[in-house]
Amino acid sequence: MNTKIFLSLAAATLITLTGCGTNPTNAQVGTAAGAVLGGVAGNAVFGGTLGTVGGAAAGAVIGNEVGKKR
Template identity: 75%
Template structure:
């Protein structure tokens, strides 16, 4: 169990550090912002995991499109 936890932490750290390798584009920023805001709104509106995930997915799509246009 400890080995799986350690490997998960190492993988998450590697992914997080890899994301810092370059400056994000407007589309990437829009996707991340849209996913967070969509998840919050989906959770507030529906109060379930499905609402949160659906809101995050919809927000990511909308944020990506808005970010591409800038």
């Protein structure tokens, strides 16, 4: 069990650090910000996991489009 947790943590760390290789574009920043804000709003309005995931997905799409226009 500890091995699975360690490998999952190592993989998540590697993925996170890989994203730090270059400066993010405005579309990437917009996507991340939109996903976070959409997830919070979806959870507040609809509650539960489905509301959070749906809000995050919608926020990511909207944030990406807004970021492209900057």
